[in-house]
Amino acid sequence: MCGIAGVVSWDRPIAEPARVARVLADALAHRGPDGRATWIPPSEDVLLVHRRLAIIDPGPDGAQPMATPDGRHRIVFNGEVYNYRELRRDLEAGGERFSTASDTEVLLRLIVRGGPAALARVRGMFAFAWWDAEDRTLLVARDRFGIKPLYVAPAPHQIAFASELGALRASGIVAGEPSPAGVLGFLTWGSVIPPLTWQRGAETLPPGAWWRWRGGAGDRGVFADARDAYRSGPGPAQSDRDYRAAARHAVRESVRAHLVADVPVGVFLSGGIDSGAIVSAAASAGASNLQTFTVGFDDVTSEVERARSVATEFGTRHHELRLDASHVAADLPKILTRLDQPTIDAVNSYYVAQAVAAAGIKAVLSGAGGDELFGGYPSFVRLPRAMAAKRALGPLWPLVSPLTGALMPARLQARWRHFAMTNGSLVESYRVQRGFLLPEELDGLAGPALRDSAVWRQAHSEVAAAERTLLAASGAETPQASVARLESRLYLESQLLRDLDVMSMAHGLEVRVPFVDHELLGAVWPELGRHPSLLRHKRLLFDTLERRLAVCALDGRRAGANRARRSAPAG
Amino acid sequence: MGGELAPTVHDGLRRLADRGWILPDAPARVWNAWTSGRVHWSRPWGLAILGHFLDGAPA
Numbered sequence: 001m002c003g004i005a006g007v008v009s010w011d012r013p014i015a016e017p018a019r020v021a022r023v024l025a026d027a028l029a030h031r032g033p034d035g036r037a038t039w040i041p042p043s044e045d046v047l048l049v050h051r052r053l054a055i056i057d058p059g060p061d062g063a064q065p066m067a068t069p070d071g072r073h074r075i076v077f078n079g080e081v082y083n084y085r086e087l088r089r090d091l092e093a094g095g096e097r098f099s100t101a102s103d104t105e106v107l108l109r110l111i112v113r114g115g116p117a118a119l120a121r122v123r124g125m126f127a128f129a130w131w132d133a134e135d136r137t138l139l140v141a142r143d144r145f146g147i148k149p150l151y152v153a154p155a156p157h158q159i160a161f162a163s164e165l166g167a168l169r170a171s172g173i174v175a176g177e178p179s180p181a182g183v184l185g186f187l188t189w190g191s192v193i194p195p196l197t198w199q200r201g202a203e204t205l206p207p208g209a210w211w212r213w214r215g216g217a218g219d220r221g222v223f224a225d226a227r228d229a230y231r232s233g234p235g236p237a238q239s240d241r242d243y244r245a246a247a248r249h250a251v252r253e254s255v256r257a258h259l260v261a262d263v264p265v266g267v268f269l270s271g272g273i274d275s276g277a278i279v280s281a282a283a284s285a286g287a288s289n290l291q292t293f294t295v296g297f298d299d300v301t302s303e304v305e306r307a308r309s310v311a312t313e314f315g316t317r318h319h320e321l322r323l324d325a326s327h328v329a330a331d332l333p334k335i336l337t338r339l340d341q342p343t344i345d346a347v348n349s350y351y352v353a354q355a356v357a358a359a360g361i362k363a364v365l366s367g368a369g370g371d372e373l374f375g376g377y378p379s380f381v382r383l384p385r386a387m388a389a390k391r392a393l394g395p396l397w398p399l400v401s402p403l404t405g406a407l408m409p410a411r412l413q414a415r416w417r418h419f420a421m422t423n424g425s426l427v428e429s430y431r432v433q434r435g436f437l438l439p440e441e442l443d444g445l446a447g448p449a450l451r452d453s454a455v456w457r458q459a460h461s462e463v464a465a466a467e468r469t470l471l472a473a474s475g476a477e478t479p480q481a482s483v484a485r486l487e488s489r490l491y492l493e494s495q496l497l498r499d500l501d502v503m504s505m506a507h508g509l510e511v512r513v514p515f516v517d518h519e520l521l522g523a524v525w526p527e528l529g530r531h532p533s534l535l536r537h538k539r540l541l542f543d544t545l546e547r548r549l550a551v552c553a554l555d556g557r558r559a560g561a562n563r564a565r566r567s568a569p570a571g
Numbered sequence: 572m573g574g575e576l577a578p579t580v581h582d583g584l585r586r587l588a589d590r591g592w593i594l595p596d597a598p599a600r601v602w603n604a605w606t607s608g609r610v611h612w613s614r615p616w617g618l619a620i621l622g623h624f625l626d627g628a629p630a
Binding site for chain 2: 176178183186187190198326328329332336339341342343344345409410411414436437445446447448449450
């Protein structure tokens with residue numbers, strides 16, 4: 001887990017490469033307090049920057065930029081490869097010899113051997129840049145869920161990349177001019193959806209994607225498409241018993257994998273079922289001296305108590321941290337700096353991560369992704385039900401919908417009207433559920449900077465293209481699988497995980513997300529769509545618990561830190 | 572959000588309007604919509620965050 005950045009110039013030396021490298025490294029200092037290194041060849045047409053947060057092989061052997069012994073291939077990498085030991089064994093069987101114990105070297109040699117397609121074998125979170133000095137090839141890629149960020153600024157003569165937009169701005173590589181499409185994307189969804197950014201001249205590398213340039217000519221591809229996991233499969237449904245057993249095994253395996261580290265790994269414990277299940281699985285995986293962290297605001301004391309009872313049940317070394325978020329207004333400038341992109345959420349996460357990092361821990365497991373994986377959101381029930389009702393009422397819908405809308409709370413009426421007048425598609429229904437400003441609300445608020453006809457048309461075109469890529473299915477799905485895919489692709493990947501990364505890395509804290517794991521995803525979906533009773537109150541996840549916890553401790557609701565993060569900022 | 576953070580939210584909304592991203596009367600409309608319960612708190616908050624971003628606050 002680190003910060004990376006770099007520049008490759010195709011036809012001339014980089015202007016002031018040492019200064020650019022220094023600015024990039026300084027701008028990413030918070031992401032990597034344990035080390036700082038830069039590589040610039042004598043030709044001065046490439047620079048690679050790395051800020052290190054040392055978690056695996058934390059000694060000097062694991063430092064980056066890391067090169068193969070012949071110096072031909074070089075990598076800067078942000079993230080963790082959880083199955084690096086297995087991959088290393090396979091590579092050694094194929095003749096590779098390793099000089100470090102780090103996951104970075106495994107990733108470096110995996111790409112040398114197999115190119116970007118080999119990334120499909122990686123279990124983990126990552127964003128990296130890999131340079132082949134002989135072929136003058138730059139390859140960048142990002143994990144299939146987009147847990148780790150990577151921004152790319154392509155220009156005619158050079159490519160630049162960084163873990164945060166702020167680094168590209170600080171170095172002058174992007175000019176700091178807002179992107180109307182990024183602004184419109186934010187106004188539409190409450191976060192800037194990929195590949196858009198709020199900065200003109202920079203884009204987000206989409207999850208599961210790679211981008212490669214050879215001598216300045218680029219090609220792009222996808223090494224893994226997480227949407228495929230939701231497609232309906234052939235054959236009969238598994239029995240409830242077999243399915244629950246498989247899911248239980250997959251949860252435990254994912255948590256076990258996410259505990260790989262050479263430093264202590266803690267757990268965010270909210271008292272809700274997601275983090276409780278992680279503690280349960282970690283205990284069953286044999287994790288010893290487990291440390292758990294509950295972060296409470298004054299108004300969530302009951303959740304602190306639930307977390308305490310879970311910690312007691314599993315015998316963890318428990319820390320209760322009390323937050324004072326009354327200084328948000330004063331802290332906001334530095335929070336905004338770390339936020340990197342606008343988002344409607346995340347401020348409370350800044351304080352949660354600050355408190356845990358101050359306790360001396362460098363890596364924690366989080367229950368983020370549990371709601372999207374196991375059906376914890378109301379949308380899993382609401383969307384299929386509302387769409388079915390609209391279809392069933394047919395010609396009666398225009399008569400019934402105004403009456404229904406009149407009975408709704410004031411803040412939901414505009415959303416109901418939008419749902420009532422749209423085509424009833426899943427995407428439009430989801431827009432009602434998760435959208436920030438609906439199209440008619442945007443029409444009523446947008447000012448002249450957006451309304452200029454050419455700007456408006458171009459921005460809408462770019463947002464529509466991003467939505468098509470982000471929200472389209474890759475095949476036939478059950479309604480529940482469709483909701484899970486949308487919640488994962490848009491809300492989890494585009495907003496929650498991005499926010500979690502920047503707010504935790506603001507304090508040099510690595511957050512790991514065992515519920516955002518492709519092997520676990522494949523064990524749960526699409527089968528969960530065939531067992532609707534297991535979606536209710538996340539029953540499937542509850543059934544994975546090693547030891548049954550008191551009902552009062554696990555009431556199926558998100559709580560504690562996660563709930564606090566979604567509540568209105570204090571003040 | 573109606574307490575100590577209110578000036579920050581008003582300031583962010585004003586910045587967004589001053590730059591022309593939203594209409595001049597939008598800050599008052601958005602704030603009133605929230606105080607009257609017609610929109611969620613995230614509406615004024617999210618727009619204010621955008622206003623601070625676009626006006627260069629995170630530089």
